[in-house]
Amino acid sequence: MQSLSNRVALVTGASSGIGRAAARLFARAGARVVVAARRQSGLDALADEIRAEGGEAATLAGDVREEGYAAALVALAQQRFGRLDVAFNNAGTMGALGPVTGMTLADWEEVQATNLRSAFLGAKHQIPALLAASGGSLIFTGSFVGHSAGFPGMAAYAASKAGLVGLAQALATEYGPQGLRVNALLPGATDTPMGRSFMSTPEIHDFVRGLYALKRLAQPEEIAAAALFLASAASSFVTGTALLVDGGVSVNRT
Ligand code: NAP
Numbered sequence: 248m249q250s251l252s253n254r255v256a257l258v259t260g261a262s263s264g265i266g267r268a269a270a271r272l273f274a275r276a277g278a279r280v281v282v283a284a285r286r287q288s289g290l291d292a293l294a295d296e297i298r299a300e301g302g303e304a305a306t307l308a309g310d311v312r313e314e315g316y317a318a319a320l321v322a323l324a325q326q327r328f329g330r331l332d333v334a335f336n337n338a339g340t341m342g343a344l345g346p347v348t349g350m351t352l353a354d355w356e357e358v359q360a361t362n363l364r365s366a367f368l369g370a371k372h373q374i375p376a377l378l379a380a381s382g383g384s385l386i387f388t389g390s391f392v393g394h395s396a397g398f399p400g401m402a403a404y405a406a407s408k409a410g411l412v413g414l415a416q417a418l419a420t421e422y423g424p425q426g427l428r429v430n431a432l433l434p435g436a437t438d439t440p441m442g443r444s445f446m447s448t449p450e451i452h453d454f455v456r457g458l459y460a461l462k463r464l465a466q467p468e469e470i471a472a473a474a475l476f477l478a479s480a481a482s483s484f485v486t487g488t489a490l491l492v493d494g495g496v497s498v499n500r501t
Contacts, residue, residue: 249479252277255328255380256478257320259311259369260338262289264439265388268467269335269474274302276475279328281305283320284338303328311338311365317372324376331376333478336369337388339408341441344400355403362407366414370429374418378425385418386477387411389431394489395497408433412489419487428486430477435493437465460495 256273260266262284270282274297282290282304290306297304305327309316324331342358343350366387377383389412392398393405411431418429436442436455442464446452456462473492476482491497 248276249475249481250277251333251475251479254278254332254478255281255324255330256333256335257281257283257324257331257373258335258337259283259320259365260388261293262286264441265434265437265467265470265474266335266337267293268471269337270304271297271300272468272471272475273333273335273478274304275300276479278333278478279303279305281307281320281324281327283307283309283311283316285310311336311369312360314368314372317365317368320369321372321376330380331373332380332382333384333386334369334373334377335386335388335474335478336366336373337386337474338365339388339441341401341445342403344404346400347402350403358403359407359410362404363410363414366411370414370418374422374427377427378422381426382480383427384478384482385415385427385429386474387415387429387431388474389415389433389489391433391435391491391493391497394433395491395493415489416487423486428477428482430482430485430487431489432470432473432477433489433491433493434470434473435459435465435491435496437467437470439467458496458499459493460499460501463494465492465494 261282393409
């Protein structure tokens with residue numbers, strides 16, 4: 248397994264799905280982890296699992312739309328574990344789906360705030376700590392939606408996720424000279440509460456599976472494995488990229 252030994256990693260959206268799987272995998276790879284989401288109970292359960300496997304985890308519940316939370320997570324990593332090497336900004340929402348003509352400004356802004364503003368706030372506060380640790384890795388969870396495919400009803404989500412690719416590209420060039428790598432990880436449909444909420448009927452589930460070259464959804468652990476690659480030295484020359492981990496949905500035409 249790729250090693251995060253002696254590393255400290257921050258994972259947002261860790262109470263569920265991809266973030267939860269990534270925090271567990273990062274801990275198994277040797278990282279001490281700070282885990283973030285709004286639901287304290289979910290974070291506590293995860294931290295218990297990590298500690299039961301011999302790992303170290305610190306929790307702090309809060310809202311990634313708030314700047315104070317972004318700052319507090321970095322402070323926790325530094326106070327508890329002395330440094331920050333990896334920040335996986337993964338928390339996200341699909342938001343209300345529907346045609347843009349019926350979308351309220353509040354719906355639009357809710358999605359941008361959760362998916363894109365949070366990434367800016369996270370990066371702003373994480374980058375000084377990542378630079379201080381040297382050889383850091385900053386990762387955003389985007390989506391193939393808004394990058395290699397469009398879907399009706401997903402304008403706010405697609406725009407927010409496309410914004411993360413632009414943010415990763417700009418930050419990669421801004422901080423590359425100081426050794427910080429910045430990448431976007433773009434999953435395909437993944438078997439998580441978010442992924443399942445989209446597939447409300449067996450017919451929609453079958454339709455979605457059929458879009459994929461692999462004819463199935465991802466398990467969160469498969470996306471977490473790609474996050475570990477981007478977090479670890481295995482990807483030491485990878486920066487500014489949008490890494491599709493999408494089961495071939497972007498290329499499939501069958
Ligand atoms: P999930 O199981 O619903 O998890 C979403 C996570 O984000 C939860 O831990 C949630 O925690 C956290 N979160 C949401 N809003 C938050 C807020 N305002 N403040 C703090 N935490 C917040 O979904 P998932 O599938 O693992 O999604 C993870 C990421 O992958 C998202 O960015 C999503 O857009 C992306 N993605 C998912 C898929 C898919 O098919 N599942 C595909 C492509 C990309 P709390 O509710 O406890 O706050």
